[in-house]
Amino acid sequence: MGRIGVVVLLACSLWLPSIALARNDGDPAAMPEVAKVADADWPGTITLVVDASDVSQRIQRVRERIPVQPGPLTLWYPQWIPGHHAPTGPVNQLAGLAIDGNGTRIAWRRDAVDMYAFHLDVPAGVDALDIEFQYLSPTSSAQGRVAMTSAMLDLQWHRVLLYPAGYDARRIRFAPSLTLPAGWQSGTALEIASRDGDTLHFAPLALVDLVDSPLYAGRWFKRYDLDPGAGQAVHLDVVADAPELLEAKPAILDAHRALVRQADLVFGARPFAHYDFLLALSDLFSGIGLEHHQSSENGTDPGYLRGDAPFTGNDLLPHEYSHAWNGKYRRPAPSWTPHFNTPMHGDLLWLYEGQTNYWAVVLSARSGLWNNEQARAVLAELVATQAQRRGRDWRSLQDTVSQGIIDFNDAPQAWESWQRAYDFYGGGALLWLDVDAELRELSKGKRSLDDFAHGFFGGSQGRVQVSTYTFDDVVAALDALQPFDWAAFLRERLDATPAPFDGLVRSGWRMVYDDAPNAAIAAAEGADDNDDFRFSLGLKVARADGRIEEVVWDGPAFKAGLARDMQVIAVDGTAYTAARLRQALLAAKTAKPPIELLVRQGDSFSTHRIDYHDGVRQPRLERIPGTPDRLSRMLAPR
Numbered sequence: 001m002g003r004i005g006v007v008v009l010l011a012c013s014l015w016l017p018s019i020a021l022a023r024n025d026g027d028p029a030a031m032p033e034v035a036k037v038a039d040a041d042w043p044g045t046i047t048l049v050v051d052a053s054d055v056s057q058r059i060q061r062v063r064e065r066i067p068v069q070p071g072p073l074t075l076w077y078p079q080w081i082p083g084h085h086a087p088t089g090p091v092n093q094l095a096g097l098a099i100d101g102n103g104t105r106i107a108w109r110r111d112a113v114d115m116y117a118f119h120l121d122v123p124a125g126v127d128a129l130d131i132e133f134q135y136l137s138p139t140s141s142a143q144g145r146v147a148m149t150s151a152m153l154d155l156q157w158h159r160v161l162l163y164p165a166g167y168d169a170r171r172i173r174f175a176p177s178l179t180l181p182a183g184w185q186s187g188t189a190l191e192i193a194s195r196d197g198d199t200l201h202f203a204p205l206a207l208v209d210l211v212d213s214p215l216y217a218g219r220w221f222k223r224y225d226l227d228p229g230a231g232q233a234v235h236l237d238v239v240a241d242a243p244e245l246l247e248a249k250p251a252i253l254d255a256h257r258a259l260v261r262q263a264d265l266v267f268g269a270r271p272f273a274h275y276d277f278l279l280a281l282s283d284l285f286s287g288i289g290l291e292h293h294q295s296s297e298n299g300t301d302p303g304y305l306r307g308d309a310p311f312t313g314n315d316l317l318p319h320e321y322s323h324a325w326n327g328k329y330r331r332p333a334p335s336w337t338p339h340f341n342t343p344m345h346g347d348l349l350w351l352y353e354g355q356t357n358y359w360a361v362v363l364s365a366r367s368g369l370w371n372n373e374q375a376r377a378v379l380a381e382l383v384a385t386q387a388q389r390r391g392r393d394w395r396s397l398q399d400t401v402s403q404g405i406i407d408f409n410d411a412p413q414a415w416e417s418w419q420r421a422y423d424f425y426g427g428g429a430l431l432w433l434d435v436d437a438e439l440r441e442l443s444k445g446k447r448s449l450d451d452f453a454h455g456f457f458g459g460s461q462g463r464v465q466v467s468t469y470t471f472d473d474v475v476a477a478l479d480a481l482q483p484f485d486w487a488a489f490l491r492e493r494l495d496a497t498p499a500p501f502d503g504l505v506r507s508g509w510r511m512v513y514d515d516a517p518n519a520a521i522a523a524a525e526g527a528d529d530n531d532d533f534r535f536s537l538g539l540k541v542a543r544a545d546g547r548i549e550e551v552v553w554d555g556p557a558f559k560a561g562l563a564r565d566m567q568v569i570a571v572d573g574t575a576y577t578a579a580r581l582r583q584a585l586l587a588a589k590t591a592k593p594p595i596e597l598l599v600r601q602g603d604s605f606s607t608h609r610i611d612y613h614d615g616v617r618q619p620r621l622e623r624i625p626g627t628p629d630r631l632s633r634m635l636a637p638r
């Protein structure tokens with residue numbers, strides 16, 4: 001999808017005292033009707049009372065009081081949530097909606113096309129609506145993201161509110177309060193005005209900031225100061241399944257403090273008044289990484305702070321933190337919208353997500369969350385994965401950002417390497433490695449992507465307003481650093497999508513395949529409980545039951561007719577184990593016959609012959625002799 005396809009609404013039922021385009025940002029000509037907002041504040045402050053104390057039934061009870069005037073009114077449940085890049089607001093989990101005025105029930109009608117819009121007529125004499133509903137937090141991951149367990153809660157405000165349509169989210173004020181389970185502690189970027197037992201009353205704020213400020217609460221909670229004495233404080237607020245998981249090993253804590261310092265050196269001024277990493281360490285709570293301007297939601301392995309988690313997950317916090325600059329403070333103009341019920345365009349996500357992914361790799365290495373060998377193993381896997389994506393044959397990197405908006409619910413893809421739905425992350429990271437290497441080469445080592453980030457994302461200390469940019473702004477910023485035809489350089493890589501080796505080679509390294517284990521692939525195998533044969537046979541198999549999790553398009557397994565979700569029963573006539581498949585790989589190096597797999601698909605059994613004789617193949621980075629080692633400079637702490 002390119003620009004907006006179908007936008008429905010309903011201008012007739014919106015109450016719009018005076019229409020004006022959103023003042024900042026975006027291209028007014030490209031802005032759909034629904035994005036047009038009143039040039040006025042919503043009169044009065046909306047009171048929002050959320051009771052999230054029910055940890056067993058996980059029903060969050062909402063009461064809301066909205067000051068209104070008589071006449072037609074539309075209320076919206078937030079649909080397009082920033083950072084999701086997709087219309088993911090969980091309106092199917094809202095239930096029990098009842099709206100009263102002066103104690104009398106007012107009928108509401110859901111829009112026939114926009115399921116997020118509720119229409120009603122405010123009767124004469126009513127100056128406030130009293131709204132009640134429940135948000136039914138999923139009790140298992142089959143219903144959606146598990147964000148509430150008996151030990152922790154992730155309260156995202158967009159799930160527990162309605163707001164009046166037709167206004168800028170910066171100009172609708174909320175006074176929120178939240179009741180937590182008895183005795184729980186919490187972390188959030190919100191300012192707490194007062195406490196009343198387990199109820200927190202927050203200082204009134206604009207809707208846009210409320211939705212951007214989730215809260216983590218837990219039975220077990222610990223807060224770390226990552227930069228004591230800083231003007232713009234950075235904290236790590238941790239909830240966990242058990243109290244001992246809250247205790248960070250000193251080396252791990254030091255690496256997080258180094259992350260804050262190294263990010264300062266890359267980006268310059270901190271564009272927030274304060275920042276809270278919200279971190280959940282749990283097997284029960286769904287994993288998450290979601291950026292906000294003054295906080296981020298992170299959910300990962302319970303052993304993370306003890307150093308027991310797979311290192312491949314250590315770039316999560318560097319990724320989300322980089323977004324405070326790249327994505328939240330500086331935002332692509334097409335991704336900026338005046339409220340949460342108009343589509344957000346993804347046109348520049350290869351910068352928003354791609355460069356963030358690049359800085360996540362670099363900052364993980366510079367802060368010590370990865371050593372250099374680990375960073376190179378991650379890069380080797382990334383380059384090898386992108387290199388074998390035959391999806392490059394039919395769709396460009398630029399095209400992937402457009403489809404992202406319907407694919408963002410983590411739905412598995414049948415043919416990931418052919419569909420390449422999320423390549424603006426991995427492919428985007430390699431694009432920026434290429435830009436960094438080119439900048440270093442052209443400037444003879446005087447300029448790098450660090451200078452770009454410092455100039456483009458650094459701004460004024462403590463600033464929390466969004467500043468938008470366009471493709472031309474990106475090109476101008478690069479050109480100011482180092483004159484070059486950057487527009488052509490970027491467009492060639494975005495539209496033609498060549499093989500992703502240039503940046504690596506220009507950094508003084510190349511990718512080779514051999515039988516030495518790749519530490520990043522081994523760590524991911526442990527974390528995901530599978531065996532990864534993508535770079536030899538072209539498939540990945542679940543350890544638990546031999547189910548195929550991926551078949552690489554056009555690879556040896558693909559040519560043998562295998563598909564995802566077939567179950568491998570036998571290898572060369574013997575019951576399947578990963579070790580036996582590895583043995584068969586080695587034997588096939590010197591033997592002529594193909595490797596024979598017996599698989600089950602539903603009730604059918606079939607035999608597939610994989611004609612592959614190159615043995616174990618794992619990607620690894622190798623220095624190119626006689627060239628400058630730019631990669632090691634990129635990864636070294638400053």
Ligand SMILES: [Zn+2]
Binds near residue numbers: 291319323352356
């Ligand atoms: Zn991201």
